[in-house]
Amino acid sequence: xxxxxxxxxxxxxxxxxxxxxxxxxxxxxxxxxxxxxxxxxxxxxxxxxxxxxxxxxxxxxxxxxxxxxxxxxxxxxxxxxxxxxxxxxxxxxxxxxxxxxxxxxxxxxxxxxxxxxxxxxxxxxxxxxxxxxxxxxxxxxxxxxxxxxxxxxxxxxxxxxxxxxxxxxxxxxxxxxxxxxxxxxxxxxxxxxxxxxxxxxxxxxxxxxxxxxxxxxxxxxxxxxxxxxxxxxxxxxxxxxxxxxxxxxxxxxxxxxxxxxxxxxxxxxxxxxxxxxxxxxxxxxxxxxxxxxxxxxxxxxxxxxxxxxxxxxxxxxxxxxxxxxxxxxxxxxxxxxxxxxxxxxxxxxxxxxxxxxxxxxxxxxxxxxxxxxxxxxxxxxxxxxxxxxxxxxxxxxxxxxxxxxxxxxxxxxxxxxxxxxxxxxxxxxxxxxxxxxxxxxxxxxxxxxxxxxxxxxxxxxxxxxxxxxxxxxxxxxxxxxxxxxxxxxxxxxxxxxxxxxxxxxxxxxxxxxxxxxxxxxxxxxxxxxxxx
Amino acid sequence: xxxxxxxxxxxxxxxxxxxxxxxxxxxxxxxxxxxxxxxx
Numbered sequence: 154x155x156x157x158x159x160x161x162x163x164x165x166x167x168x169x170x171x172x173x174x175x176x177x178x179x180x181x182x183x184x185x186x187x188x189x190x191x192x193x194x195x196x197x198x199x200x201x202x203x204x205x206x207x208x209x210x211x212x213x214x215x216x217x218x219x220x221x222x223x224x225x226x227x228x229x230x231x232x233x234x235x236x237x238x239x240x241x242x243x244x245x246x247x248x249x250x251x252x253x254x255x256x257x258x259x260x261x262x263x264x265x266x267x268x269x270x271x272x273x274x275x276x277x278x279x280x281x282x283x284x285x286x287x288x289x290x291x292x293x294x295x296x297x298x299x300x301x302x303x304x305x306x307x308x309x310x311x312x313x314x315x316x317x318x319x320x321x322x323x324x325x326x327x328x329x330x331x332x333x334x335x336x337x338x339x340x341x342x343x344x345x346x347x348x349x350x351x352x353x354x355x356x357x358x359x360x361x362x363x364x365x366x367x368x369x370x371x372x373x374x375x376x377x378x379x380x381x382x383x384x385x386x387x388x389x390x391x392x393x394x395x396x397x398x399x400x401x402x403x404x405x406x407x408x409x410x411x412x413x414x415x416x417x418x419x420x421x422x423x424x425x426x427x428x429x430x431x432x433x434x435x436x437x438x439x440x441x442x443x444x445x446x447x448x449x450x451x452x453x454x455x456x457x458x459x460x461x462x463x464x465x466x467x468x469x470x471x472x473x474x475x476x477x478x479x480x481x482x483x484x485x486x487x488x489x490x491x492x493x494x495x496x497x498x499x500x501x502x503x504x505x506x507x508x509x510x511x512x513x514x515x516x517x518x519x520x521x522x523x524x525x526x527x528x529x530x531x532x533x534x535x536x537x538x539x540x541x542x543x544x545x546x547x548x549x550x551x552x553x554x555x556x557x558x559x560x561x562x563x564x565x566x567x568x569x570x571x572x573x574x575x576x577x578x579x580x581x582x583x584x585x586x587x588x589x590x591x592x593x594x595x596x597x598x599x600x601x602x603x604x605x606x607x608x609x610x611x612x613x614x615x616x617x618x619x620x621x622x623x624x625x626x627x628x629x630x631x632x633x634x635x636x637x638x639x640x641x642x643x644x645x646x647x648x649x650x651x652x653x654x655x656x657x658x659x660x661x662x663x664x665x666x667x668x669x670x671x672x673x674x675x676x677x678x679x680x681x682x683x684x685x
Numbered sequence: 686x687x688x689x690x691x692x693x694x695x696x697x698x699x700x701x702x703x704x705x706x707x708x709x710x711x712x713x714x715x716x717x718x719x720x721x722x723x724x725x
Contacts, residue, residue, distance in 0.1 A: 227689070230697040237704040242711070250719065368688030392691035432719025440712020447705035455698075 161307055161498050168345075168502055169322065172338050172509070176326025179334025189331035189541045190262035190521055196336055196428040198437035203343030204336040204510070205425050205438070206445040209240065209416065210346070211511035212299040212504050213571055215453045216484045221408075222457035223472040223483035224382075226390035227371075228404050233451040235413025241442040244417055249426040249435040251590040256427035258680050262540075264420035264518070265526040267427070268582075271589040271678055272597040273670070277604060279531025284581060284608060285420055285522035290551055292574040293515040294558035300508030301559065306485075307501045316559045323509055324552045327516045328545050332428065335513045342506035347448050349503030352496060353488070354452040360491060361462050370462045377461075377471055390458050399645045406647035407572055415575035415649060418582035421518035453484070460487040467491075516555075520548025569622050572647075573615060580607035580652035584660045592664075593675050599664030607656030611648045620644035 183189050196204075222229045252267065261267040265285070269278025301315035310318065326334045361367035368391060375389030386398020394400035416422065429435060457472075460483060464475040467490070476482035488500055524547025529537055537543060584603045588595035615622040617629045617638045624636045637644045689695040 227694045227698065230694065230701055234697055234700045234704055237701065237708065241708055242704070246711070365688040370688075372688055372690055391689040391694050393693045433715075433717065434719075436715035436719050437712055439708045439715075443705040443708020443712075447701055451701045451705075 158307075158309060161501060164498055164502055165308065165505070168505070171341060172322075173326065175337040175341060176330045176334040179326065179330025179332075179337055182333050183331045183541075186262060186540050188333060189544065190525070191256075191424070192332040192336050192428045194257070194428060195430045196425075196434070198429065198434040199441055200336055200340040201425060201429055201434060202438040202441040202445060203347075204339035204514075205422060206442055206449065207339040207343035207346060207507065207510035208421060208425075208514035209236075209419075209511075210446070210449040210507060211296050211571075212303070212508040213295060214450060215350075215504065215507060216299065216481055217571075218408075218450070219453035219457035220476070220480040220483040222454040223460050223476075223487070224480050225387060225394070225400060225404065226392070227454065227458045228393045229408060229454050230451070231404075231409045232413055233447065233454060235409055236416065236446045236450050237443050239413055240416040241439060241446055244422070245426070245435045245439045245442060248417060248423070248586075248590060250432040252423060252426040253429060253432065253435065254681065255590065255678055258678055261427070263521045263526055264423045264582075264586075265522060266530070267423075268585055268589050268600065269526070269530070272585075272595075272600040273674065274597050274601060275531055275534065277585070277597070277600055278526050280604060280608075281420075281582065282522040282526025282531065284577070286519060286527060286551060288574055288577055289421075289515055289519045289522070290555045290558050291562075291570040293512060293519065293551075293555040294562060295570040296508055296511050296515065297555055297559045300505060300512065303501065303504050303508065313560070316556060319508070319512070320552055320556045320559075323512045323516060324549065327513050327520070328548050331541070332424075332517055335517050336425075336428065338513060339510040342510040343445065345506045346503050346510075347445060349500050350448045350452040353456055353492070353500065354448070356492060356496065357456045357459055357463075361459060367459050367462055370465075371459060374461055374465060374471070377465070379471070379473070390461055397642070402642065402645040403647075406645075406650050407576075411572060411576050411579065411647050411649045414583070414653075415579035418578045418586050419575070420522070420578070420582070421514040423586065424518065424521075456487070457484060460484070460491075463487060463491050516548055516552055519551035519555075520544050523547035523551055569625055573622060576615070576648045576652070577608065577611050579649045580611035580656050582607070583653060584656040587657075588660050588664070593679065594669055595660060595664045596667055596670045598667040599660045599662075602663040603656045603660035606659040607652055610652035610655050614648035614651050618643055619646070619648055 187193055218229060255271060256267055259267065259270040261270050265278045265281035268281060269275060297316055297320060300319045301312055304310050304315040304319060305312045326338060358364055358367055372391045378387050378389060386394040386400035388395055394404055460472045464470055464472050468475055472483045476486050488497060521544050524544035525540055529535060529540060529543050581604055584607060585600045588600060616626055617623055620637050623629050629638060630636055686695040687698060
């Protein structure tokens with residue numbers, strides 16, 4: 154690395170001091186449960202947009218998916234469009250306003266509590282909380298690994314200590330300051346990320362001679378696609394993979410649909426809609442949310458793909474080769490060699506900010522899921538009074554689990570963790586959450602059935618059919634002696650394409666076959682009159 | 686278009702920017718809407 158460690162060290166220390174100051178502000182402002190869980194339901198729209206975006210986009214989105222674009226090209230830009238159109242516009246305008254209103258009407262402070270109360274079911278709340286508690290640490294563990302690897306290489310801290318330091322720092326402000334601290338620090342981190350990515354965008358096009366020139370050079374490289382990648386459908390960096398090929402299925406089902414639609418049902422993001430005062434704040438947040446995602450995901454993928462042109466010019470090889478065959482090394486390798494030193498420092502901070510903002514929202518959501526939804530409401534039937542204390546204990550517990558996972562899980566599983574979590578959320582939560590907000594006829598039986606069908610269909614597909622996870626988990630191999638129980642195209646079709654429609658269908662059929670919820674309860678859920 | 690031959694890619698490229706601009710326009714047009722009907 155070309156950057157001097159002392160300068161980077163100073164930058165990191167200053168950044169950490171600001172983060173702690175914001176954490177302290179959150180602690181000072183937290184007086185009751187609504188403050189701790191929902192930042193008092195009065196968050197500023199810009200803070201909401203930045204915090205939503207920063208929690209959404211983690212280091213792995215920039216490094217991992219940027220690297221994916223470097224290896225497989227610009228087809229992944231469809232994900233950016235989905236992220237903006239579905240992840241911001243549909244999410245804020247359609248889901249956000251209804252979530253916020255129903256959250257107020259039902260006095261819900263977490264995502265599981267919102268659906269639990271809408272369907273008058275402690276089981277739904279407890280089961281959703283348990284699902285988050287069990288599977289989100291996998292996702293958090295992978296973000297933790299990304300952040301710790303950064304600290305290891307940039308600050309010369311040993312990896313195991315880096316995991317611990319990072320976890321303790323984030324834990325400190327999440328546990329004490331609650332969601333106010335999480336959202337303030339997220340907003341700061343989001344601001345840093347926005348500036349970092351904007352500079353990267355401009356410098357990359359400038360370095361490669363302009364927008365059209367850079368794209369044209371990349372288009373002209375199509376003949377350089379390695380044979381083994383061409384064989385599975387790679388046709389070049391500015392064209393879509395061959396229709397129906399393994400690369401196409403992964404791009405279309407796992408990445409574009411899985412992540413693009415799965416985002417709607419992410420508990421740590423959905424809960425943010427309940428943090429604002431009114432629909433006006435959500436409308437205003439759309440303004441900054443769209444450009445923010447464009448600057449994060451859009452720039453990472455465009456730059457990732459264009460890194461091929463840079464490496465061909467300077468080293469006569471494609472990015473994947475320059476990165477030694479490791480997709481995750483493409484972005485760091487490109488930034489280290491193509492960008493000026495001062496920017497490398499800034500970008501490393503950007504990455505640290507991206508990791509910390511995602512981690513903090515995960516820790517908060519896991520803590521409320523285990524402390525509030527699972528333990529207090531489901532196990533204790535709401536009998537214990539001190540929600541904040543229990544949630545703090547819950548956060549500490551889930552952080553511990555994430556740290557342990559970061560130490561012990563094999564690389565192969567960790568790399569799949571984000572996709573597993575997104576897919577599971579889409580199948581388990583999306584039909585239930587959509588029905589809760591938009592379909593009054595959907596009842597408790599329909600919601601419970603869809604939650605169970607979505608969860609288990611998704612887990613079954615991951616364990617026994619979808620090759621990437623099934624092979625890494627090894628359960629199918631141990632039970633049946635084969636990596637996957639189905640063969641051919643099925644093994645590259647993401648669980649989201651199978652489990653989510655199945656869960657939607659279950660929700661509709663079971664709801665229609667059983668009695669509707671009482672009119673009185675529905676009026677309470679959907680009331681527009683609730684005012685203070 | 687933009688040095689990219691495959692329309693399935695340049696359409697995605699343009700849509701990314703258009704959707705972000707769309708978000709800005711929506712935010713501006715609705716800047717003051719949604720306040721009166723629902724006060725928390």
